[in-house]
Each structure stands twice: as structure tokens, then as C-alpha cells.
Amino acid sequence: MPRSSTSAGLVIAVIAAATFGSSGALVKPLLESGWSPAAAVTVRALVGGVVLAPFAILILRGRWSALWRSRGRVLAMALIGVAGTQLLYFAAIQRIPVGTGILIEYMAPLLLVAFAWARTRRMPKAVVLIGSVVALVGLVMVVSPGGTSSLDILGLTLAVGAMAGCAVYYLIAAQPDDGLPPVALAAAGLLIGGIALGAVGLTGLVPFTVTSDDVALFGTAAPWWIPLLLVGVVSTAVAYATSITATQMLGSRLASFVGLLEVVAATFYAWLLLGEQLTLPQLLGGVLILVGIGFVRSEKTDAPIEPASVDLMTAPSAGAPVTPPGRSG
Secondary structure, X not given: OOXXXXXXXXXXXXXXXXXXXXXXXXXXXXXXXXXXXXXXHHHHXXXXXXXXXXHHHHHHOOOHHHHHHOHHHHHHHHXXXXXXXXXXXXXXXXXXXXXXXXHHHOOHHHHHHHHHHHHHOOOOOHHHHHHHHHHHHHHHHHHOOOOOOOOOHHHHHHHHHHHHHHHHHHHHHHOOOOOOOHHHHHHHHHHHHHHHHHXXXXXXXXXXXXXXXXXXXXXXXXXXXXXXXXXXXXXXXXHHHHHHHHHHHHOHHHHHHHOOHHHHHHHHHHHHHHOOOOOHHHHHHHHHXXXXXXXXXXXXXXXXXXXXXXXXXXXXXXXXXXXXXXXXX
């Protein structure tokens, strides 16, 4: 991959992480006012899909065949990348500490490294292994998992499922576009995923509660729809569109490591908007994540290591510990 293309992809990936990371600080006031996580995520996905839909229609210019050819990829993005991962994550953090759930889910880059190792039967280069370890240490320092809860096997299993869903999201996004623009994939995935989440909520399998009470936002009372609009446009529409674009440019592995910055961004937004504490270990952890990304980025390859063929319809389905960030927020 040309260095200029990779550099552009890194810039777009950082934008994706920064926008994904804002969701926790924006959704938390809704949760505190009585919204259930599943309801907030459902409306967030639908708002994001509606915002992107006109752009997707404009870019497609009547080439609906591209959408039909990519129907398997679109459904996988909707049901795994959008709906499945988030449902598994929220189910997990009902049983285990939020920090532990985030830590497990964001081990997805390591899962992708292991997947490439198993598929190619070639040990990853030393820079990738070093970068993986350094980034993992940084992630632990940023998230600071803890809690006195006893070990919950089901909760841990659900979190591992969310990790697998997060990894599959990057694999889906990295697939050849086959004429389907990233914005169209994001719009269709969010709309179908939002509908699927709403359907699950209506069955009563997960709590689904909404309120119309004002929320505390930016130090003042605000209508409930303002944070939903912000999270739908910025943390969802912009975030998914840029994330898919960057992943196609960088490949799933490098994009997933850059995605760890989402957790750093969530911590920063929680400090800036919610007044939550930002500690020195968290800052150092953010630096270590950057160092880890640098190691992975320095690997000399002709092209990103991607699965030669991934059946997306049979792929395994399936966050600062303030509230679930990004794809899980």
C-alpha cells in the first residue's frame, strides 16, 4: 500500500476514533435520566442511518445493484457489527464491571493478529507482537478494570462474544467494496441494525425504556433529543462512515489498533464534558497505545493481511469505564 494512502487512512481512522469516543459522554446523561442502554443505542443507530441515507443515495446514483451484490456484507455489518456486538456488550456489563467488559471487547486487535497467524501459518513479525503487547498494556492502564464482583462466567463469555463481534466488524469493513461506497454500507448497516435492535427490545429480551425528561448536558438542562441528535450525527453517522473508509484503506488489523484510541478519546470526553477524573496512568496508557500503533504501523508489508475469503454470513457473531464508548455506546 502506498505510504500516502496509509497516512490518509490513519488520519481518517483517528477521526473515527475521536467521534466514536464521544458517544459515552453524550449517552451517559440519557442513561441517567432513565433511558435503557438498548433504547439509546437503537435510536442512535436509526438516527445515524437516516442522516447517512441521503448521502448514500446521492453517491450510489441509482446503482442499486451494488447494494444487492453486497447484501451479505450489509447484513453482516447490520446484525454483527451494529446490533450483535452491542447487545452482547450490554448483556455482559450487566454481570461484570464495565471496565472489565471494555478491556475484553477491545482485545479484538489481538484476536485479528491471532486469526492472521492461524490462517497464514506465519508467525507475526516482531514489531507486530511488540506493538500488540505495548498497546494491551496501554489499554489496561486507560480502562483500569476493577470491581469486587465475583467471577461471572456468563458475563465473561458475553464479553468475549462482543470481542469477536468487534473483530468481525473490522473484517467486514475491510472487505473489497465491490462497488458499494463506505457511506452506503454504513447507512444500510445502521438502519437494518437499528431495526433489529428495536425488534429485540420489543420482545422484552433486553430492557427497553425511553423518557422525555430533560438531561444534564454541558452543565445545564437540555431537551432529551439534543444528546441523541449529537450522538446520532457525530458519534454514529460520521464515526461509522469514517471507520469503514479507514478500514478499507488500512486493513482490519492496523485499523483495529488505531481504534483503541476510541477508549482514550472516551476518557478525555468524560473528563472534559462530565468532569470525571483523568489520571496520570490513563495519560501514560494513551501514550503506550500510540507507541503500540506505531510498532504495528512500521511492519513492512506489500498489502494489509486480510482473509482471502471470509463467509460473512457464517462469521462468529458476537469503550474509559464511564459508559460504553463507540460501537458499544
